[in-house]
Amino acid sequence: MRIGVITFPGSLDDRDALRAISLAGAEGVALWHGEHDLHGVDAIVLPGGFSYGDYLRCGAIASHSPIMAEVIDAAKKGMPVLGICNGFQMLVEAHLLPGGLIRNHHGHFIRRDQLLRVENNSTAWTSDFSANEEIVIPLKNGEGGYIANEETLKELEGEGRVVFRYLGVNPNGSLNDIAGISNAQGNVVGLMPHPEHAVEAGFGPNTDFRMRSGVDGLRFFTSVLEGVLA
Amino acid sequence: MPTIVVEVMPKAELLDPAGKAVAGALARLGHSSFTNVRIGKRFELTVNGPVTPEILADAQKIAEEILSNQVIEDVTAVFEAK
Numbered sequence: 001m002r003i004g005v006i007t008f009p010g011s012l013d014d015r016d017a018l019r020a021i022s023l024a025g026a027e028g029v030a031l032w033h034g035e036h037d038l039h040g041v042d043a044i045v046l047p048g049g050f051s052y053g054d055y056l057r058c059g060a061i062a063s064h065s066p067i068m069a070e071v072i073d074a075a076k077k078g079m080p081v082l083g084i085c086n087g088f089q090m091l092v093e094a095h096l097l098p099g100g101l102i103r104n105h106h107g108h109f110i111r112r113d114q115l116l117r118v119e120n121n122s123t124a125w126t127s128d129f130s131a132n133e134e135i136v137i138p139l140k141n142g143e144g145g146y147i148a149n150e151e152t153l154k155e156l157e158g159e160g161r162v163v164f165r166y167l168g169v170n171p172n173g174s175l176n177d178i179a180g181i182s183n184a185q186g187n188v189v190g191l192m193p194h195p196e197h198a199v200e201a202g203f204g205p206n207t208d209f210r211m212r213s214g215v216d217g218l219r220f221f222t223s224v225l226e227g228v229l230a
Numbered sequence: 231m232p233t234i235v236v237e238v239m240p241k242a243e244l245l246d247p248a249g250k251a252v253a254g255a256l257a258r259l260g261h262s263s264f265t266n267v268r269i270g271k272r273f274e275l276t277v278n279g280p281v282t283p284e285i286l287a288d289a290q291k292i293a294e295e296i297l298s299n300q301v302i303e304d305v306t307a308v309f310e311a312k
Binding site for chain 1: 240244245247248250251296297299301302
């Protein structure tokens with residue numbers, strides 16, 4: 001299985017995402033924002049970072065990149081697409097996911113190992129988790145406050161499309177403690193925390209057993225791998 | 231060169247943390263007449279030729295579709311600068 005990771009001007013976590021993909025047992029394919037070519041990949045990751053310096057709005061300029069025409073087309077045909085942090089911001093700017101992301105309510109950039117509940121384990125990127133499993137992956141952003149109008153929130157909640165919810169603390173003022181959502185089909189998922197930073201013992205969040213041994217992020221990538229092979 | 235101005239503001243019902251930080255600073259500096267600050271954006275679009283109704287309509291369209299995100303912001307003005 002081949003999973004593409006698109007690099008935009010200002011992407012930071014593209015290499016980490018490629019490494020996570022190879023640790024999960026798939027082949028990572030580096031894709032470039034300026035091309036109109038997905039190189040035949042089976043799934044796509046939009047990585048974290050500060051594309052275009054967050055100018056205009058986070059993810060806004062990147063969402064109009066040449067390759068996004070192909071991403072939007074593929075997503076509508078059911079290809080798994082995961083947007084992480086800045087990638088999530090691109091997905092809402094591209095209207096593949098509803099709502100928007102605004103500056104953290106306390107005004108500070110935040111970096112913490114974040115407890116989440118996986119509330120929907122039937123999406124393309126969460127099938128390897130058990131129902132309502134609690135996981136810890138790093139969170140690091142300045143503009144991660146999820147907002148949507150009441151009607152959209154009701155729809156997301158009613159259809160089980162709140163895929164990840166913050167537990168313990170709401171780090172950024174997100175409505176309904178929403179950390180990540182999916183589209184109606186479940187192939188497009190976006191979240192603010194970073195699964196690609198919790199994929200290898202020694203480099204992940206602390207656990208009760210050992211420092212930096214958390215690898216909860218790896219199953220995002222094994223989930224999509226199993227979905228495509230199935 | 232003729233210029234079209236587009237103004238975008240965060241939606242009134244949303245918290246504006248940047249504006250709130252400035253309001254806090256003003257209060258600390260003793261400017262007690264100002265109770266609230268909201269921060270928006272002003273775009274100046276330089277036009278290659280006279281501003282026709284079509285070009286103004288195009289500016290309105292990009293203001294709504296690209297320069298703002300209607301989920302979190304409102305376009306408050308689109309006009310030709312005098």
